Amino acid sequence: MARNKKTRKKIDPVLDKSGRKSDLRADAKDRVGRSGKSGRGKRGAKASSGARRSGALRRFLAVAARRSLYWGFVIGLWGAIGLAGLMAYYAAKMPSATTWAVPERPPNVKILSTDGGTLANRGATGGEALTxxxxxxxxxxxxxxxxxxxxxxxxxxxxxxxxxxxxxxxxxxxxxxxxxxxxxxxxxxxxxxxxxxxxxxxxxxxxxxxxxxxxxxxxxxxxxxxxxxxxxxxxxxxxxxxxxxxxxxxxxxxxxxxxxxxxxxxxxxxxxxxxxxxxxxxxxxxxxxxxxxxxxxxxxxxxxxTQAPTRARSYWSGSENYAADLVMERLEDILDGKIEQDLIVDTTIDHRLQRHGEAVIQEAIAREGEKRNVTQGALVSIDGAGAIRALIGGFDYTVSQFNRASTARRQPGSAFKPFVYVAAMEMGRTPETVRNDTPVRIGKWTPSNYDDEYRGPVTLSEALTKSLNTIAAQLVMEAGPRHVVKTAHRMGIESRLEANASIALGTSEVTLTELTAAYAPFMNGGYKATPHIIRRVRTASGKVLFENTYDNPPRVLRPQIVGMMNSMLMRVVSEGTGRRAALGRRDAAGKTGTTQSFRDALFIGYTANLTTGVWFGNDDGTPTKKVTGGTMPAEAWRGFMTAAHEGVAMARLPVGYSVSGADSVATPATRPEDNIPSPAISTEQTGSTNRRLPPASVGGGNASGGGQTTLLEILLGQ
CATH class of the missing domain: 1.10.3810.10 (Biosynthetic peptidoglycan transglycosylase-like)
Known part of the structure; x- marks a missing residue:
């Protein structure tokens, strides 16, 4: 018996009118997420969309990175090629590398004091090269x-x-x-x-x-x-x-x-x-x-x-720079201006004395400068051979580098009178010679004394002690202005001097250095002391290029004249216008100088060890407030010389002389230019008894003397 089976029909997809298959996806109204009953579908959609965007971004970045690396490499390669080409181009314009050489460092001049310490460096670099x-x-x-x-x-x-x-x-x-x-x-x-x-x-x-x-x-x-x-x-x-x-x-x-x-x-x-x-x-x-x-x-x-900040001057400071500048001036003359390698210059400057000199000048101006209208000062100290032991060219090197000790020319005033008296002594006068202190007329010139008083008959010693102008004027006319000029030049003055009557009062301009050096024959027994600051010039390897030759100076004064002048100039310090310069029991001599209207004030003095000159005034020549050579200059001189002679044994100045009798006036026929031996005279010819060399122990360093050697070696300890 046949079973009654239900027939199943095949259902084909229905095409729309365009022929496409029907969409099997749910409509929007059929989706749960839309109804609000569930958010699961919505979140899923968002996650999916975010993932897609993130993935796209990663892919974009990866591509960008690869492209960046690629193009960076390409650009870098071409840049390197371009740089290499540029370098090659500029290299082609340069000289061959085989010709390249490091240029020599500009030469430096190292300037040393007597103790071997560095005073300064000079040159384009301003300092030596160090390893x-x-x-x-x-x-x-x-x-x-x-x-x-x-x-x-x-x-x-x-x-x-x-x-x-x-x-x-x-x-x-x-x-x-x-x-x-x-x-x-x-x-x-x-x-x-x-x-x-x-x-x-x-x-x-x-x-x-x-x-x-x-x-x-x-x-x-x-x-x-x-x-x-x-x-x-x-x-x-x-x-x-x-x-x-x-x-x-x-x-x-x-x-x-x-x-x-x-x-x-x-x-x-x-x-x-x-x-x-x-x-x-x-x-x-x-x-x-x-x-x-x-x-x-x-x-x-x-x-x-924790250390304090460094405060430096706006310029090279210290008085030793005045000395260094002078060294460079002299060095150019010695080497004909050709400095082609590093040099070492041994100088005669004693650093300790330099500091003392700087201190006394600055202290004097700081103490009295404002009330006495003094803005500048200078000091130079030399030994018996002319070696400059200290040189202060001004109050402050930072403010002004002009050297008033070696460059400035000023009237010396009465500090020039010793040369007048020397000329008179060489004509036969003596310290006991008498002249009448009374008004004098020489042509249209009528010199008067500082205090406008006249003392009648006075000895030449008393006249110099009190710095009487009338007596100096008389002596100039007796000896002759030309003879006075020759005497001053012979003793060390190098500037041009006017051979007229007023030279008696120091109207011709000179530098402080040459004036001081011209006094040195009084202290060294009558020998010329040529001022010098350079002892030796050598290369960095030790080769000596120059060494001074001032070890056999000529005699410029007879011993008798030296003795007479020292007796008078010591009296200036002990009881005359230079009393403030007295050094107690130590022999000291010198002369004050004051120019017209108190524009310049000087004291030039010496012991058996050093001759030192001090000047105060103003660069523009304006008058001071009655500053004389016997005030600020004499006091500063005493301060410096006291410090300079600490620990130095007493040494006497040569003062012995014999008086021939009453005054005798020399006639023009008996007026030789000088009765001085030839400049080439030797030590043996003059004899040791007439040659009173100053002890060389002042200042320390290499200045301790000894041995039977040359004069300069005795003085500088070589």
Whole structure:
């Protein structure tokens, strides 16, 4: 029996009128999520969409990264090719590398005092070159820490440092950090101009490569530190150290080394002579950099940071610079202006005496300058051979570098009278010769005494003691103005003198140095003392180029004249116008000088050891407030000579002479130019009894005498 089965019909998909199959997806109204009964469908859709977007972003970034790397590589390659081509182009414009050579450092002149200490350095650099081992170790450490930390690891150019500098500058929106290495900076300083161009930078890089191949790292660093500019006219660490700290670069401490290294960023702006606060702030950054590099410990940093900021003068300071300037003037004459290598000049300057001289001039003006209308002073002290032991050219070298001791010409006033009296003594006069102090008329000139009083008959000794003008005028006319001029020139005056009657009162201008030197024959027994400051010139290797020859000076005064003049000039100090210069029991002699309207005041005096001249006045010639040679100058002279003779044994001046009898007036026929032996006379010819050489123990240093040698060697201890 057949079962009745239900027939199943095949259902085909129904096409719409366009022929497409019907969409089997649920309508929007059939979706549960739409009804609000469930959010599962909505979240799923969102997740799916987010995943698709995230995936697309990742694919985009991956593609972008690959393309960036590719194009970066391509651009970098072409950039390298272009840079290489640019370098090759500029290299082709440069001379062959085989001809490159480091230029010689400008020569330096090291000027030494008698004790071997450095008075000053002169030259384009202002300081000698030091080896890396001889300078303070803090200096190279500080410079490397702040300027080029990878100095010992890079090959002349530091790509890491350059990249860091570029980033820092981009972030700051300006130039705040440089990317040049020390080697590049040295190349620029040695070979290139300071202009900022692509060509110069390319040349700098090539030269840096060459320096790294040619020299060791230490040699490069040494050259850099000896040539780089540290501001205020100082090139090299030695010049900078002496400029700012008045000490050698061998001796600078950590704080000072940090200050020097900090100057390299902007030497002129950061100089402690211009802005000490800015210099100190920069030094603090250097110290931090040194700590980061483990060059110094925290304790050292703390100590350095507690030190007072450096305050430097705006110019090279110290009176020794007056002496150094004079050395350079004389050196040009000695070497015909050709200074082609480093030189060492041994001078006659005693550093201790120089400091004493500077102190007395500055103290006198500080104490009385304002109330006495005195703004300037000068001092020069020489020994019996003419060696300048101290030279103070003005109140403050920082303010004025004009040398009033060796360059300025002033009227000496009555300080010129000893030459008049010498001429008279050579004509037969003696200290006991009598003349009448009364008004005198010589042509239209009528000289009067300082106090406008007249004393009648006086001896020449009394006249000089009281500085009577009328007597000096009479003696000039008796001896003759020309003979007085010849006498002064013979004794050491070099300036042109007018041979007229008024020369009796010192109306012709002279320098303080030549006037002082012309007094020296009184103290050394009658021998000319040619003033000189250079003892020896030698190269850095020790080769002697020059040595002075003032060891056999000519006799310019007879011993009898020396004795008579000393007896009178000692009386000037003991009871006359120069009383304030008295040195107690020590023999001292000298003469005051005051010019018209009190414009200049001088005292030139001497002991058996030193002859010293002091001047006070004003550069513009304005009158002082009645300052005479017996006031400020005599007091300053006594202060200096007291300090100079500390610990020095007493030595007597030659004063013995014999009086022939009553005054006898010489006639023109008996008026020789002089009765002095030939300038070539030897020590043996003159005899030791007539040659009273000054002891050479004043001032210390190399000035201790001894032995049967030349005069200069006795005086300078050679």
């Amino acid at each position: 890396l081992a001889s300078m303070s170790p803090y200096i190279p450490q500080a410079v490397i820490a702040i300027e080029d930390r990878r100095f010992y690891s890079h090959f002349g150019v530091d790509p890491i440092g350059l990249a860091r500098a570029m980033v820092s500058n981009l972030m700051a929106g300006g130039m705040v950090q440089g990317g040049s290495t020390l080697t590049q900076q040295l190349a620029k300083n040695l070979f290139l101009s300071p202009e900022r161009t692509i060509e110069r930078k390319a040349q700098e890089v090539m030269l840096a490569f060459w320096l790294e191949q040619k020299f060791t790292k230490d040699q490069i660093l040494e050259m850099y530190l000896n040539r780089v500019y540290f501001g205020s006219g100082a090139y090299g660490v030695e010049a900078a150290s002496r400029r700012y700290f008045k000490k050698s670069a061998r001796d600078v401490n950590l704080a000072q080394a940090a200050l020097l290294a900090g100057l390299l960023k902007a030497p002129s702006r950061l100089s402690p002579a211009r802005d000490p606060d800015a210099a100190e702030a920069r030094a603090q950054l250097v110290l931090e950099a040194m700590r980061e590099e483990d060059f110094v410990t925290d304790r050292e940093i703390t100590t350095a940071m």
